[in-house]
Amino acid sequence: EAQVTQNPRYLITVTGKKLTVTCSQNMNHEYMSWYRQDPGLGLRQIYYSMNVEVTDKGDVPEGYKVSRKEKRNFPLILESPSPNQTSLYFCASRLTGNQPQHFGDGTRLSIL
Amino acid sequence: QQQVKQSPQSLIVQKGGISIINCAYENTAFDYFPWYQQFPGKGPALLIAIRPDVSEKKEGRFTISFNKSAKQFSLHIMDSQPGDSATYFCAASTGYGQNFVFGPGTRLSVLP
Numbered sequence: 001e002a003q004v005t006q007n008p009r010y011l012i013t014v015t016g017k018k019l020t021v022t023c024s025q026n027m028n029h030e031y032m033s034w035y036r037q038d039p040g041l042g043l044r045q046i047y048y049s050m051n052v053e054v055t056d057k058g059d060v061p062e063g064y065k066v067s068r069k070e071k072r073n074f075p076l077i078l079e080s081p082s083p084n085q086t087s088l089y090f091c092a093s094r095l096t097g098n099q100p101q102h103f104g105d106g107t108r109l110s111i112l
Numbered sequence: 113q114q115q116v117k118q119s120p121q122s123l124i125v126q127k128g129g130i131s132i133i134n135c136a137y138e139n140t141a142f143d144y145f146p147w148y149q150q151f152p153g154k155g156p157a158l159l160i161a162i163r164p165d166v167s168e169k170k171e172g173r174f175t176i177s178f179n180k181s182a183k184q185f186s187l188h189i190m191d192s193q194p195g196d197s198a199t200y201f202c203a204a205s206t207g208y209g210q211n212f213v214f215g216p217g218t219r220l221s222v223l224p
Contacts, residue, residue: 004155033212040121042201042216043156090155098144098205101212103155 002027006091006104013081014112021076021107023091031094032074033058033101034066036087043090049074081111116204118215125222131189133218135202138183142204142211145178147187150199150217159200160187192222 004025013019025032033048035058045058049068063085065077074093078085088108092101117136125131135145146161162169162176162185169176175188189196199219205212 035214040216042118043214045212048212092155100146100158100161101148101156103157105153105155 002102004091004093004102004104006089006107008107009105010108012110012112015082016080019078019081019109021078021089021091021109023074023076023104024072025074025091025093025102026072027093027095027102028071029093029095029102030071031096031099032068033092034064034074034076035090035092036060037090037106038087046076046089078109081109083111085109086111116202116213116215118202118218120218121216122219123221125192125220127192127194127222127224129192129222131192131196131220131222132186133200133202133220134184134186135204135215136182136184137204137213139204139206139211140183141206142213144205145176145185146203146205147174147176148201148203148214150201156201189220192220194222194224196220197222 007022034046035043037043044060046064047066049055088106090106091104094101147159148156149159150156160171160174162178164180173190178185199217201217202215
């Protein structure tokens with residue numbers, strides 16, 4: 001089954017404790033992206049990747065890091081999480097830039 | 113110029129009625145306009161999409177109307193059903209790179 005898998009689905013942690021949210025896709029897609037979803041703001045892109053070892057900032061990259069060492073994986077790293085990063089996060093992938101995006105089911109992060 | 117505006121923020125429709133959600137954009141480089149449907153606890157899923165070489169696209173009860181000169185597009189849901197109750201996002205993208213921008217979303221409630 002074609003899918004984007006994120007883990008964990010839920011996480012409560014404390015300020016400053018490094019965390020990683022994993023994302024994996026099995027569709028051999030070139031593009032992968034991370035979004036955060038906040039009420040009234042829709043989906044805002046954090047980082048995206050157009051291929052292995054090619055990543056770039058989206059609209060709200062501050063406080064986040066990503067890596068793309070393999071085509072299927074695109075982890076999101078919060079080196080020193082802060083409460084303003086409490087949000088619902090989605091990983092997405094698409095075949096090329098102008099194709100439908102496939103989303104994971106989301107990761108709800110709470111930073112205390 | 114990257115922004116996509118969406119209205120209304122919320123919409124209540126009786127079963128069997130027509131739901132209409134409107135979006136507007138500024139960037140004339142956008143050439144792909146998808147609509148996503150999101151249920152609670154799930155990631156957004158592609159509903160229907162249009163490219164600017166056509167003015168309308170219909171798939172079942174869902175229709176996109178596209179007005180290139182006005183830089184507007186809309187989603188029409190005919191014969192709305194309670195199962196259509198969800199949040200709907202319009203989006204716009206260019207053929208290359210990170211430009212995949214979402215509107216803030218419309219929460220649709222269809223009353224039985």
